[in-house]
Amino acid sequence: MSAYRALTEAEAIDYARQIPDLFQKDSELTSREIGDGNLNLVFHISEPSTGKSIILKQALPYAKVVGESWPLTLDRARIESEALMIQESLCPDLVPHVHAYEPELALTVMQDLSDHVIMRRGLMERNKYPLFASHIGTFLARTLFYTSDLGMNQQDKKEQVKRFINPELCKITEDLIFDDPYTDSPNNNVPPAIRDAVEAVWKDTELHLEVAILREKFLTQAQALIHGDLHTGSIFIKPDSTKVIDPEFAYYGPMGFDIGAVLANLLLNYAAQEGWSPDAASRQDYRNYLTQTIRDIWKKFDSEFRALWDEHGVDRMSKTPGYQDLYMKRLLQDTFGYAGCKIVRRVHGLAQVADINKLEDEAAKERAQRIALAIGTTLIKSHRKAESIEQMIEIAEKNVS
Amino acid sequence: MSAYRALTEAEAIDYARQIPDLFQKDSELTSREIGDGNLNLVFHISEPSTGKSIILKQALPYAKVVGESWPLTLDRARIESEALMIQESLCPDLVPHVHAYEPELALTVMQDLSDHVIMRRGLMERNKYPLFASHIGTFLARTLFYTSDLGMNQQDKKEQVKRFINPELCKITEDLIFDDPYTDSPNNNVPPAIRDAVEAVWKDTELHLEVAILREKFLTQAQALIHGDLHTGSIFIKPDSTKVIDPEFAYYGPMGFDIGAVLANLLLNYAAQEGWSPDAASRQDYRNYLTQTIRDIWKKFDSEFRALWDEHGVDRMSKTPGYQDLYMKRLLQDTFGYAGCKIVRRVHGLAQVADINKLEDEAAKERAQRIALAIGTTLIKSHRKAESIEQMIEIAEKNVS
Structure with a gap:
């Protein structure tokens, strides 16, 4: 160099x-x-x-x-x-x-993607992107399947794991997502209005146990070449096009970390509609758009990943009856857990999100923060029991009603 | 080169x-x-x-x-x-x-370790090694703890994962342990006398599902620097000394693969006592020695690993109440599963073991093979439900009574 x-x-x-x-x-x-x-x-x-x-x-x-x-x-x-x-x-x-x-x-x-906008801004402007769920579902299914032991030569995959060992950028995630938000760390940026809720997070050892499990998987599971930072600020979008950018955090990690990141950022915007929507009806409408997008992303990912597996799976043992269903259920559970972690760190961790932080009405901002924290911690705590994407939507809806 | x-x-x-x-x-x-x-x-x-x-x-x-x-x-x-x-x-x-x-x-x-003997031969001669359980329990606890994210700097560990990417030798394990024994592969070496039992293994999709889960973990879980081939032919022993040799299969994999390998080879010898023991009383005596060794190895490993964790753990989140117990239970479950896989491949896979194959009495050899296969498949099928090392001993004892 x-x-x-x-x-x-x-x-x-x-x-x-x-x-x-x-x-x-x-x-x-x-x-x-x-x-x-x-x-x-x-x-x-x-x-x-x-x-x-x-x-x-x-x-x-x-x-x-x-x-x-x-x-x-x-x-x-x-x-x-x-x-x-x-x-x-x-x-x-x-x-x-x-x-x-x-x-x-x-x-x-x-x-150059200047004809696209950063998706986070698009969502803050309450735009709808009807093709996004299909695009990102395909991105997740193809990039995760074909870089995993299910879809590529398993010895070549090991060499690829080596090329993508990424200690410094993983360390940022390990600290800022899987550690600091769960203790009174100087790296946190605690909004004074919700200090009581944040302190409850710091004391909640049932929550910490689930985070420890998710942290362990992030540290050890070389499942697929993941993007590693797939929030809505890493997505350029326009009505007919979606482009995922900035994979500098890429490494071999758990697939659910990428899927969870996308859904988490939709849920952060969902929480932030406390302030962006001009009235209750439009708030409900936009939240319905967001939850439908979450449902569609999972469904597209699930069906396309299974189709790739059936048609292009390289591992004889992976064709064993029952294995694919179990694998997909575990991915869903990881997705719940990582989505929760990605939400929590954006509420009171070091790096937060404009969806919430740009809200000018302090009462709406506080409501959005409390909603996000409730959704995030519930997802983390329930992740090992998750059975269906509908449960994620129920958790979101329950926390705004 | x-x-x-x-x-x-x-x-x-x-x-x-x-x-x-x-x-x-x-x-x-x-x-x-x-x-x-x-x-x-x-x-x-x-x-x-x-x-x-x-x-x-x-x-x-x-x-x-x-x-x-x-x-x-x-x-x-x-x-x-x-x-x-x-x-x-x-x-x-x-x-x-x-x-x-x-x-x-x-x-x-x-x-030079010429003053030691290969442990497999020592066991075939029905020697007892009262210090072995403590020695190997310590070896497992220290090598697995200190190379994992629990016991070493987590960024240095990633560089170490890279150094120990080992595609060619892992491929041997992936094929010979986690694939061939479960299908009619030309790599198998099926003893004609037990062909019925082997064909039952090939048809048992409930068994294959558990093997697929264990195979996946072997392919993806960079948990610790494991020896990778820790059978009793990789151990030199004498009454006061134990030396583990030949770690050419070493890579970052699941800890239970090493622990399971040791216990599997004790159980293979346990099955083979059908032929080595001169009478029922001495057979019972030596089998009791073997099961007591299995119990002592797990107990030593468990207590020493926990002590290292408590005193030298590097990960703040790993101190979360309940996490260590859950982690140890998962290690035990992996140990059951991998022990089972290591046993099954030694009965009708490509590379078998002298404990069984050197038996001259064909009836005793067949009994030993059937016992080993029954113990191995039962361990695999029950691995996700295992709660205590006593269950492994019960499985062994049930299959010789």
């Missing part, structure tokens, strides 16, 4: 110019740095004469979160670009295309 | 002579090749003038089993030597000391 340097905008343009078959020779290119500067530089390079554009994403050798800064491996750029390429090979339309990856600069050149 | 060549005895002596601080300068050394030639060359180098001796173990680039030969990675010599060194750092008295490891030659120089 000795040749690494953070690019200037001029250098980014020079780099983009060298990429074959992209821009016209000697044409004018413009650059705009659109990253938040906390983890990565993101250059939007465009060619006004043709309207073509491209993204250069360069990892920075540190992370900044809420004012603090710590060193962070540049190897995450390799992991991100390799994960994107694997995902593209499995679901060509559901991730940005990678044009090039430059290891020395920790630089990935990829498709 | 371009410099690799299989050593001659003269070359082995030359190599041994160069090892610092071992043999006297210019003294006469003798070499005897004592390997079985199927996987490794094993040179016993001794210095008659002092009585000092040493073992040079060199991996061959192929494996031979029952007449067949296939290429096999020399990287297993690195894995074996590195695993031995980790084990020695955790249990100095329970593995041979490694003097040196030579990557280019796939050669490990280690302590």
Whole structure:
């Protein structure tokens, strides 16, 4: 990594110019740095004469979160670009295309998605995306099946596990999701209005036991190459297109962590409708859209994963009667548990979500936080008993009625 | 590996002579090749003038089993030597000391254990080893605890998982233990006398479901650095000393696979007492010794593992009330399941055991095979319900009465 340097905008343009078959020779290119500067530089390079554009994403050798800064491996750029390429090979339309990856600069050149919006913002604006459930269900089914021992050569899979060992980024998850929210840690960011509810979480050893079980699985289960950070801020969307981005947390972990992340972020928005919806009827309408989306995602994932298994399963023993049903039930249970963990950490952990935090009405924000915390802790506590996605929807609905 | 060549005895002596601080300068050394030639060359180098001796173990680039030969990675010599060194750092008295490891030659120089015997032979001779349960219980507790997320830095553990990715040797286990015995595979070696019982195994889908679950865990659960082949042929023993050898199958897998392997091989000998014991009273006596050893191993493992956890646990969340009990129960259940799989494959799989196969009385051999198969399949089928090591002993006793 000795040749690494953070690019200037001029250098980014020079780099983009060298990429074959992209821009016209000697044409004018413009650059705009659109990253938040906390983890990565993101250059939007465009060619006004043709309207073509491209993204250069360069990892920075540190992370900044809420004012603090710590060193962070540049190897995450390799992991991100390799994960994107694997995902593209499995679901060509559901991730940005990678044009090039430059290891020395920790630089990935990829498709510009400026015509999409970040899904979190789309949900805060109460947009509906009727194709999203099918898109993300397919993304989950294909990326998780084909990178697991069910869908790929089991010896090649072990080499892939090795390539995606990702200690530094896993450590962030292990601390911020599976530890800090359950104790009075300085990393938490406790909203004063709900301190009583947060303190109850810190004392709830029945809850901690379930979190310990989910944490163990996150630490040990090399089940599939998961995205590792699949919240609605990692999804670019427009009505006819869904693109999953930013898999720098990718590693071999439990499938339910990815599925749970998607559903958790829908449920966080569900809770936040306390403040976004202008009236009770529209609130109910949008919440119904969100719960229907949760149902549709699971159903699409479940049916497509089973179909892949039946048609493309590589493991003779996995065809044993009863095994697939048991496996899918365990995935559902993991999904409940991880969805719960992903919700809880967004209420009073270090990194929270705009769905809730951008609410201006303090009473609505407090209601949203309490609802989210109740849904999250209930999902965690019930995860080993879950039998159907309908139970997740019931838990959500019960906590707003 | 371009410099690799299989050593001659003269070359082995030359190599041994160069090892610092071992043999006297210019003294006469003798070499005897004592390997079985199927996987490794094993040179016993001794210095008659002092009585000092040493073992040079060199991996061959192929494996031979029952007449067949296939290429096999020399990287297993690195894995074996590195695993031995980790084990020695955790249990100095329970593995041979490694003097040196030579990557280019796939050669490990280690302590000579000629004053010990292979435990399988010791058991066939109906010897008792009163210290064995304590020794192996300690070996299991310390090697499994300190290489897991409970006992070592969780980011260092991920790097260690990477170092011990072991696709080729895991493939042998996946096929010969978790697949072939449950179908009419050409890799099986079915004793004609018990063909009816073996065919029942091939048809038993309830059994296959439990094997599929255990296979999945073997494929995905990076719980601890396990030995991976811990049968009584991998243990050198004498009354006051136990040494675990040959960890070339080492990788990050489920702890219960190692614990189950030890108990399975005691149970195979238990079944084989149909032929080894001269009369009913001595048979009962030796079987009582074996079941007491099984009980003592689990108890020692359980108490020492819990003590390490309480005193040296690195994970705050693992201190959650109730978690340790649940974890130990799951380990016990895995132990039942893997013990069962290890027994079944030794009855009609490719690689069998001398305990049974060396029996000369065909009727006794058949009884031993049927008993072993009944114990093995019962352990597999009951593994998810196991609550106590006493249940394993009851299963054994029920199948010989």
